[in-house]
Amino acid sequence: xxxxxxxxxxALLFLGFIFELVRRRRLREKYAVLWIFVGVIVLGLGLFPTxxxxxxxxxxxxxxxxxxxFFGVMFLLLVCLHLSWEASRLEDETRVLAEExxxxxxxxxxxxxxxEERSAS
Amino acid sequence: xxxTLHAAAPDTAAEAATGEAARRTQRVLIIVPxxxxxxxxxxxxxxxxxxxxxxxxxxxxxxxxDGTAAVARNAGAxxxxxxxxxxxxxxxxxxxxxxxDHGYDIAIQVDADGQHDPAYVPKLIDALSESALVIxxxxxxxxxxxxxxxxxxxxxxLSWVLSRLARTKLTDTTSGFRACNRExxxxxxxxxxxEYLGDTVETLVRALRLGFRVSQIPVAMRQRQLGxxxxxPAKAMLYLGRAFLTxxxxxxxx
Numbered sequence: 001x002x003x004x005x006x007x008x009x010x011a012l013l014f015l016g017f018i019f020e021l022v023r024r025r026r027l028r029e030k031y032a033v034l035w036i037f038v039g040v041i042v043l044g045l046g047l048f049p050t051x052x053x054x055x056x057x058x059x060x061x062x063x064x065x066x067x068x069x070f071f072g073v074m075f076l077l078l079v080c081l082h083l084s085w086e087a088s089r090l091e092d093e094t095r096v097l098a099e100e101x102x103x104x105x106x107x108x109x110x111x112x113x114x115x116e117e118r119s120a121s
Numbered sequence: 122x123x124x125t126l127h128a129a130a131p132d133t134a135a136e137a138a139t140g141e142a143a144r145r146t147q148r149v150l151i152i153v154p155x156x157x158x159x160x161x162x163x164x165x166x167x168x169x170x171x172x173x174x175x176x177x178x179x180x181x182x183x184x185x186x187d188g189t190a191a192v193a194r195n196a197g198a199x200x201x202x203x204x205x206x207x208x209x210x211x212x213x214x215x216x217x218x219x220x221x222d223h224g225y226d227i228a229i230q231v232d233a234d235g236q237h238d239p240a241y242v243p244k245l246i247d248a249l250s251e252s253a254l255v256i257x258x259x260x261x262x263x264x265x266x267x268x269x270x271x272x273x274x275x276x277x278x279l280s281w282v283l284s285r286l287a288r289t290k291l292t293d294t295t296s297g298f299r300a301c302n303r304e305x306x307x308x309x310x311x312x313x314x315x316e317y318l319g320d321t322v323e324t325l326v327r328a329l330r331l332g333f334r335v336s337q338i339p340v341a342m343r344q345r346q347l348g349x350x351x352x353x354p355a356k357a358m359l360y361l362g363r364a365f366l367t368x369x370x371x372x373x374x375x
């Protein structure tokens with residue numbers, strides 16, 4: 001019973017934290033949906049830790065906790081991979097922006113030089 | 122491999138003899154990627170403009186903090202300044218974008234540390250009548266540049282594989298002294314890898330896989346005017362590993 005209180009309370013805190021981040025617009029919607037979904041699952045499992053036992057046995061896994069551990073690790077790996085992918089994409093985007101800034105700055109310098117020449121003559 | 126993508130080979134003797142004239146009618150841009158090279162960049166620009174009065178010089182200041190761009194401008198070059206350091210590949214893509222937007226026919230990369238001798242540029246340009254990309258290569262007869270250990274194995278492996286791909290001998294695939302034509306300028310303006318070795322090896326593989334002809338001419342490289350190349354054994358091994366990885370990825374990437 002004590003374990004259920006611990007995991008249930010943790011899950012509630014987690015869900016509350018995600019909700020607060022979404023509410024303050026710190027998380028983009030695509031991530032918000034994902035993490036709220038995760039939070040709900042964590043809450044469900046936190047309140048009923050044995051709920052997955054019969055699913056686990058059907059899969060040939062000793063108990064529900066092991067199954068949750070396995071899927072949890074897989075999920076975290078996928079999330080990490082996704083973040084690397086996002087970071088690569090963002091770097092590509094910032095690279096384009098850096099190029100644009102450099103070219104714009106060059107054109108601005110050339111333009112102001114030309115106006116200076118014109119006002120000098 | 123199709124021949125349609127290759128630069129048209131001169132089909133008459135008269136045309137072959139007009140290398141000099143082509144040099145004057147074609148617009149040539151020298152792209153100099155520079156990161157904190159304020160001390161040597163002025164000399165490099167003066168040397169290029171002295172030896173090659175028909176070219177324009179673009180210095181891509183790759184987020185320098187020592188005023189490289191200002192020195193370059195005072196020396197008479199056009200200087201674009203990236204807001205932060207991207208690496209050679211990043212600087213070069215910006216250089217090719219500039220070349221494409223300003224309608225240059227030929228773009229030639231020259232390093233800012235003074236190890237590339239601009240006297241070879243006319244030879245690079247002449248070789249472009251036969252190829253889309255020409256590498257100024259060490260180890261090809263001229264000069265006495267030497268490397269040993271894993272770094273040498275990496276270079277041997279790279280030149281063996283790339284020579285097979287190119288169907289011509291390429292002895293110095295990591296050389297930063299290279300010239301390319303209009304079609305490759307258009308490609309490199311949109312796509313130029315920023316990863317280590319990607320700016321040299323991967324671009325060669327991509328150009329070859331797209332059917333462009335790549336060749337080399339022998340050049341002598343000078344000692345760097347400033348700064349020393351990293352040569353510790355651990356770094357050399359790392360270099361070998363990265364060379365394998367880069368080559369492998371370049372060969373399997375779409």
